[in-house]
Amino acid sequence: NAGVTQTPKFRILKIGQSMTLQCTQDMNHNYMYWYRQDPGMGLKLIYYSVGAGITDKGEVPNGYNVSRSTTEDFPLRLELAAPSQTSVYFCASSYVGSNNSPLHFGNGTRLTVT
Amino acid sequence: DAKTTQPPSMDCAEGRAANLPCNHSTISGNEYVYWYRQIHSQGPQYIIHGLKNNETNEMASLIITEDRKSSTLILPHATLRDTAVYYCIVGTYSGGGADGLTFGKGTHLIIQP
Numbered sequence: 765n766a767g768v769t770q771t772p773k774f775r776i777l778k779i780g781q782s783m784t785l786q787c788t789q790d791m792n793h794n795y796m797y798w799y800r801q802d803p804g805m806g807l808k809l810i811y812y813s814v815g816a817g818i819t820d821k822g823e824v825p826n827g828y829n830v831s832r833s834t835t836e837d838f839p840l841r842l843e844l845a846a847p848s849q850t851s852v853y854f855c856a857s858s859y860v861g862s863n864n865s866p867l868h869f870g871n872g873t874r875l876t877v878t
Numbered sequence: 879d880a881k882t883t884q885p886p887s888m889d890c891a892e893g894r895a896a897n898l899p900c901n902h903s904t905i906s907g908n909e910y911v912y913w914y915r916q917i918h919s920q921g922p923q924y925i926i927h928g929l930k931n932n933e934t935n936e937m938a939s940l941i942i943t944e945d946r947k948s949s950t951l952i953l954p955h956a957t958l959r960d961t962a963v964y965y966c967i968v969g970t971y972s973g974g975g976a977d978g979l980t981f982g983k984g985t986h987l988i989i990q991p
Contacts, residue, residue, distance in 0.1 A: 768921070799981070806965070807922070807981035854921050866912070867979065869921030 766790050770855050770870035777845040777877045785840040785873050787855030793865065795858045796838040797822070798830065800851040801872075807854060813838055814860075845877045881905070882966045887986040896953040898985050900966030903947045909970055911942060912979065913951045915962040922965065922981070925951065961989045 771786045789796065794815050799807040809822030813832040827849060829841045838857075842849060853873045859865040883901040890896040902911065912927040926933055926940045928949075933940045939952040953960055965984040 804983070806983050809980075856921070866924035866927065867914070867922070869923070871921050872919070 768855055768857055768868050768870035770853075770873050772873060773871070774874045775876070777842075777875065779845060779847065779877060781845050782841070782843050783845065783875075785842075785853055785855075785875075787838045787840070787870060788836050789838075789855075789857040789868070790836065791857060791859070791865075791868065792835065793857035793859045793868070794835065795860050796832065797856045797858075797867070798828070798838070798840045799854045799856065800824065801854060802851050810840065810853075842875075847877050849875065850877045851875060881968045881980065882982060884964075884966050884982070884985045886983065887988065889988050889990055890953075890956050892958060892989050892991050893955055896956040896960065896987060896989070898951040898953075898964050898966070898987060899948065900951070901948045902966070902968050905946050905968050906970075909968045911940065911946075911949050912967045912969065913938070913940065914965045914967065914981070915960075916965070916984070917959075917962040925964075956987075956989045958989050958991060960987065962987060 768789045797812045798810040801807045808824045810828050811830040813819045816832050816835050819830050832838050854869050856867045856869045858867045910927050910929050913925040914922040916922045926938050928940045928942050942949045963984040963986050965981050967979045969979045
């Protein structure tokens with residue numbers, strides 16, 4: 765199992781550009797999440813999904829969009845990049861059901877907007 | 879609003895037990911205590927969780943007080959590779975749930991050679 769895979773690892777964007785952060789998991793987890801982590805801070809939840817076709821906002825959703833067309837993939841889209849979106853983005857997944865699992869995280873995408 | 883309180887940093891000598899405290903005085907009856915750690919630049923890694931009873935696995939032990947208002951994560955023989963930020967989190971599901979888990983700033987544990 766590869767676990768949770770995020771691409772790209774690093775990206776530099778100019779203000780106003782758009783991009784999609786990719787996240788895929790091979791553990792058949794039903795729940796997936798996107799967090800952001802600013803320097804020296806904890807993680808803040810951006811969006812989450814409880815299954816294919818279902819997404820919901822977290823604590824800091826403004827400026828982002830997500831989709832969940834398959835169980836495996838949960839891409840995060842930035843439409844008009846702003847310097848405030850400079851951060852490290854972590855995707856995570858978990859199984860919630862009869863046998864819950866802990867959160868499994870990817871290794872992050874480091875995004876700089878200039 | 880923070881559900882847990884942790885010291886911002888701690889030191890521990892290599893080979894000794896590292897005891898990381900966490901206060902969660904407003905924990906609800908159905909909320910678990912989870913511990914994760916984040917080694918520099920990597921994604922957080924699950925360590926252990928518990929509801930009421932003390933728990934032990936191959937990585938650590940978790941001691942929860944009887945009133946459940948505080949807990950201690952114990953790394954029995956700390957190594958340099960245990961240097962990381964440790965997050966104590968409370969939540970209702972065994973890992974994520976409908977709205978994830980709230981990660982605060984955690985405790986930066988530094989293992990000294």
